[in-house]
Amino acid sequence: MTRRALIEVRGISKHFGREKAVNDVSLDIYDKEFLVLLGPSGCGKTTLLRLIGGFENPTEGVIRMDGRDIAALPPNKRPVNMVFQSYAVFPHMNVRDNIAYGLRIDRVAAPELKRRVDEAVSLVQLDGLETRFSHQLSGGQRQRVALARALVKRPRLLLLDEPLSALDAKLRETMQNELVKLHNTVGITFVVVTHDQDEALSMAERVAVMESGGIRQLDTPRNLYEAPSSRFVADFVGRMNILPARPAPGGDGRYAVDGLGEIAAASGSGAAPASFAAIRPEKLRIAAPGAAPSDAGAHSAEAAVENVSYYGGQTVLSVCVAVGVNLTVATPNSSRNAVAPSVGERVTVWWRGEDVILLGE
Amino acid sequence: MQTEPWQSNKVVFAALGLPALLWLGVFFVLPLGFIFGLSFSDKSGIIGHDLTWTGGNYLRAFEPLYLGIFGKSLLVALAATAACLLVGYPVALAVAFAPPKIKMPLLLAITLPFWINILIRTYALIAVFRTRGFLNFTLEWFWNAGDSLLRAVGLGGLGDFAPLELLYTNTAVALGVAYVFLPFMILPLYASMERFDRSYLEASLDLGAGHWRTFFKVLLPLTMPGVISGVMIVFVPALGAFFIADMLGGADSQLIGNVIERQFLGANNWPFGAALSFLLMYLTFAAIVLRRLFAARAERADGGGYAPA
Amino acid sequence: MRSFLAAFFVMLYAPIVTLVAFSFNDSKRNIVWRGFTTKYYAKAAANESLIEAFANSLTIAAVNMVASVALGVAAAVLLWRFRFPFRHAADGMMSLPIVIPEICLGVALLVFFNQWWPRDLAWPLSLGNIIIAHITFTFPFVAVIVRGRLASVNRELEKAAMDLGASEWQAMRDVLLPQIRPSIIAGALIAFTLSLDDFVITYFTAGPNSITLPVKINSMVRFSVTPEVNAASTVLIVITVIAAVLAMRFQTARRA
Numbered sequence: 031m032t033r034r035a036l037i038e039v040r041g042i043s044k045h046f047g048r049e050k051a052v053n054d055v056s057l058d059i060y061d062k063e064f065l066v067l068l069g070p071s072g073c074g075k076t077t078l079l080r081l082i083g084g085f086e087n088p089t090e091g092v093i094r095m096d097g098r099d100i101a102a103l104p105p106n107k108r109p110v111n112m113v114f115q116s117y118a119v120f121p122h123m124n125v126r127d128n129i130a131y132g133l134r135i136d137r138v139a140a141p142e143l144k145r146r147v148d149e150a151v152s153l154v155q156l157d158g159l160e161t162r163f164s165h166q167l168s169g170g171q172r173q174r175v176a177l178a179r180a181l182v183k184r185p186r187l188l189l190l191d192e193p194l195s196a197l198d199a200k201l202r203e204t205m206q207n208e209l210v211k212l213h214n215t216v217g218i219t220f221v222v223v224t225h226d227q228d229e230a231l232s233m234a235e236r237v238a239v240m241e242s243g244g245i246r247q248l249d250t251p252r253n254l255y256e257a258p259s260s261r262f263v264a265d266f267v268g269r270m271n272i273l274p275a276r277p278a279p280g281g282d283g284r285y286a287v288d289g290l291g292e293i294a295a296a297s298g299s300g301a302a303p304a305s306f307a308a309i310r311p312e313k314l315r316i317a318a319p320g321a322a323p324s325d326a327g328a329h330s331a332e333a334a335v336e337n338v339s340y341y342g343g344q345t346v347l348s349v350c351v352a353v354g355v356n357l358t359v360a361t362p363n364s365s366r367n368a369v370a371p372s373v374g375e376r377v378t379v380w381w382r383g384e385d386v387i388l389l390g391e
Numbered sequence: 392m393q394t395e396p397w398q399s400n401k402v403v404f405a406a407l408g409l410p411a412l413l414w415l416g417v418f419f420v421l422p423l424g425f426i427f428g429l430s431f432s433d434k435s436g437i438i439g440h441d442l443t444w445t446g447g448n449y450l451r452a453f454e455p456l457y458l459g460i461f462g463k464s465l466l467v468a469l470a471a472t473a474a475c476l477l478v479g480y481p482v483a484l485a486v487a488f489a490p491p492k493i494k495m496p497l498l499l500a501i502t503l504p505f506w507i508n509i510l511i512r513t514y515a516l517i518a519v520f521r522t523r524g525f526l527n528f529t530l531e532w533f534w535n536a537g538d539s540l541l542r543a544v545g546l547g548g549l550g551d552f553a554p555l556e557l558l559y560t561n562t563a564v565a566l567g568v569a570y571v572f573l574p575f576m577i578l579p580l581y582a583s584m585e586r587f588d589r590s591y592l593e594a595s596l597d598l599g600a601g602h603w604r605t606f607f608k609v610l611l612p613l614t615m616p617g618v619i620s621g622v623m624i625v626f627v628p629a630l631g632a633f634f635i636a637d638m639l640g641g642a643d644s645q646l647i648g649n650v651i652e653r654q655f656l657g658a659n660n661w662p663f664g665a666a667l668s669f670l671l672m673y674l675t676f677a678a679i680v681l682r683r684l685f686a687a688r689a690e691r692a693d694g695g696g697y698a699p700a
Numbered sequence: 701m702r703s704f705l706a707a708f709f710v711m712l713y714a715p716i717v718t719l720v721a722f723s724f725n726d727s728k729r730n731i732v733w734r735g736f737t738t739k740y741y742a743k744a745a746a747n748e749s750l751i752e753a754f755a756n757s758l759t760i761a762a763v764n765m766v767a768s769v770a771l772g773v774a775a776a777v778l779l780w781r782f783r784f785p786f787r788h789a790a791d792g793m794m795s796l797p798i799v800i801p802e803i804c805l806g807v808a809l810l811v812f813f814n815q816w817w818p819r820d821l822a823w824p825l826s827l828g829n830i831i832i833a834h835i836t837f838t839f840p841f842v843a844v845i846v847r848g849r850l851a852s853v854n855r856e857l858e859k860a861a862m863d864l865g866a867s868e869w870q871a872m873r874d875v876l877l878p879q880i881r882p883s884i885i886a887g888a889l890i891a892f893t894l895s896l897d898d899f900v901i902t903y904f905t906a907g908p909n910s911i912t913l914p915v916k917i918n919s920m921v922r923f924s925v926t927p928e929v930n931a932a933s934t935v936l937i938v939i940t941v942i943a944a945v946l947a948m949r950f951q952t953a954r955r956a
Binding site (some may be wrong): 393394395396399400402403404406407408410411412413414415418419420421422423425426429477478481484485486497499500501502503506507508509510511512514515516517518521525570574606627630631633634638648651652655656661664665668670672676679700 | 709796805808812
């Protein structure tokens with residue numbers, strides 16, 4: 031299925047002096063999609079967002095919206111609105127005036143203005159708080175004001191810069207769900223910047239992972255997690271055991287991996303020639319020493335338990351499979367009576383061949 | 392979020408910046424440039440000047456006649472600065488260590504006179520210093536009290552009170568300068584004490600140092616930046632305060648400011664006056680540089696632990 | 701410590717309090733209290749040249765206030781918002797009029813106006829050179845005060861307003877200015893006070909037909925010390941103290 035692109039970013043760069051904050055990025059943002067820009071701090075994700083919003087002028091490249099070049103349009107002329115990281119709720123206006131501000135600038139007639147503001151207030155569930163000021167609101171409520179203020183303008187595209195970073199952990203989870211619900215309700219394209227991978231995976235339709243000014247992988251959350259295309263993405267998204275891999279002497283696409291033995295290149299994983307083999311901690315299983323793997327095609331290795339961390343829902347073990355080679359294993363505590371091995375115990379680690387991913391440099 | 396580069400919005404940048412830039416350029420830099428040139432000019436005729444890049448005007452300031460005046464002027468300013476420091480330091484200390492509730496009112500009370508016209512404050516001192524002024528009245532009262540006391544115990548009297556001739560002396564000028572510039576001394580001192588961590592004093596006393604030792608070895612060194620600031624802020628303007636010398640001083644009470652004023656409004660030797668005012672300005676810049684150096688040194692010395700709030 | 705502070709404040713205020721008190725004293729000799737009178741105020745009010753100087757002072761202070769606020773606020777916002785080459789130099793130059801000795805600026809402007817300023821202008825243009833001189837040293841004060849407030853303003857607010865459709869000008873008017881309004885009022889009051897109070901720079905720039913109140917008081921003191929001078933001084937003290945106290949109120953006002 032090919033979707034219609036609302037925004038086409040083509041070869042865009044933004045340099046601050048000698049620093050290349052965004053370097054030759056091309057990207058399509060589909061109409062009505064929920065896209066997340068994910069990356070460590072300083073990777074250029076916020077700059078890319080600000081380029082799309084019109085707050086930075088690109089050093090190079092074009093940004094088209096519905097096929098029209100908008101790179102020269104200032105932010106107040108773009109049908110794009112933004113929720114700022116600090117929310118930027120005007121402290122000298124109450125909730126209602128904050129939300130109405132954009133419509134007043136557009137000289138929307140009073141009856142329509144009232145109707146639309148009311149609509150926006152109830153959309154973000156701020157009913158009853160209309161006359162409050164910023165300092166009388168909680169962080170979550172301020173975010174709702176910022177959302178309503180942007181959505182009331184009915185933009186084609188809503189940009190959100192680290193929208194949840196100012197909230198505490200519990201509230202963050204609730205707001206993740208609400209943002210997704212809101213996105214479904216209003217049918218507007220959302221582009222969210224975050225450094226939090228859980229946030230990205232749980233909310234996005236597609237995630238663009240960025241590093242040092244470029245997009246490393248743009249994919250669905252599932253593909254990003256299960257089929258990372260580079261060592262950086264594999265390492266950055268979720269936890270991952272990454273081990274150096276060398277082509278096996280026999281050739282035919284097999285690799286020798288320290289501690290795991292020889293593995294075959296599974297279909298749909300990584301580039302050839304590979305330099306690393308990777309496997310997620312929860313895809314490793316622990317069994318008593320010498321126990322046979324329970325399904326065909328499984329591989330195993332003998333190991334010694336070096337560390338055990340109990341997290342409630344799961345227990346995370348660090349096991350040593352060869353001198354200097356440690357694997358992290360996550361085992362779900364699926365029963366109240368689940369017993370974890372103790373430090374120093376010998377165990378067998380086993381895994382399915384298809385769960386090993388081969389990665390390039 | 393960072394400041395934005397000026398190129399991001401040249402129109403706004405120019406609209407905000409140009410008026411102030413033009414104003415300072417035309418009405419500040421240009422006039423200063425003018426008298427800078429004048430300070431290297433020769434007088435020609437009654438009102439004319441030729442820019443000859445002569446150093447004569449500066450050299451003239453070092454002639455014995457002027458050196459004498461400047462020497463006295465420096466002495467008066469120094470005495471005033473010392474008086475400010477002696478009174479200001481304990482006052483700043485008392486305010487800094489006062490209960491938080493009365494701190495603000497105290498500070499307000501100290502800064503309020505600062506807003507009253509400097510000329511009027513000087514003028515107000517005439518009633519204090521003159522022969523039949525408050526200072527002499529107060530002294531006379533003590534004198535008479537002592538006199539009666541001595542008579543009562545049969546030791547004879549002190550004789551009649553002879554009022555001090557204070558007004559129109561250099562002492563009056565120095566005291567006047569000190570009085571007028573006192574807030575300038577107290578505020579930087581207070582600022583350096585305000586962020587002073589009291590536990591240093593407790594540590595010193597706890598380690599067995601006496602009060603005086605604690606003062607000289609702990610409090611004074613750590614508040615030195617404030618002392619330096621205060622001294623600079625009082626000393627240089629004191630040299631220029633010509634109207635204080637005019638109002639309270641006598642025939643030989645002259646500050647550098649008086650000499651400058653006379654060159655421009657009396658003697659009509661503008662090049663010499665320009666050179667003098669530039670000497671005063673260099674002194675200001677030297678004071679600023681010195682203050683920066685001390686501040687930098689204090690910061691380095693802080694190194695670990697002592698973090699100014 | 702407490703008695704020391706008390707003695708200090710007595711010393712600090714006694715001269716001013718006596719000056720004010722004796723403006724109401726029914727005695728020419730100024731030393732012994734002879735009863736309450738306001739006749740010296742009446743006498744001062746009847747002194748035409750004194751009233752003229754007072755009117756000049758108020759006119760200068762008012763014009764200076766408006767211009768200083770415009771220049772000072774613009775400069776403060778500029779230094780807060782943008783980074784540009786020689787920013788530090790610009791910052792330093794802005795503070796120079798505050799730090800150089802008043803007498804130096806005074807004589808520099810004397811020479812400058814003597815060269816360039818037309819003489820014999822009609823009032824209020826005759827006050828033009830004094831107004832210019834005052835703006836030069838007061839607008840940096842306004843900038844300093846406004847910058848103090850700007851330091852705590854969220855830079856994203858203006859961006860948010862523009863994102864919602866506001867132009868640069870609208871964003872500044874609707875969002876930035878309301879944020880810094882207290883500091884602008886404080887700056888305006890301080891510019892007013894500094895101008896009304898200034899003696900040194902005015903002394904060098906004033907012509908025979910453009911005398912201000914402090915300059916007039918100075919010449920009256922030279923001539924003779926009379927309760928009339930005390931009365932005029934008291935009026936000036938009351939105005940400047942009220943303006944200064946208000947300014948400090950606004951400067952420390954908490955944001956709404």
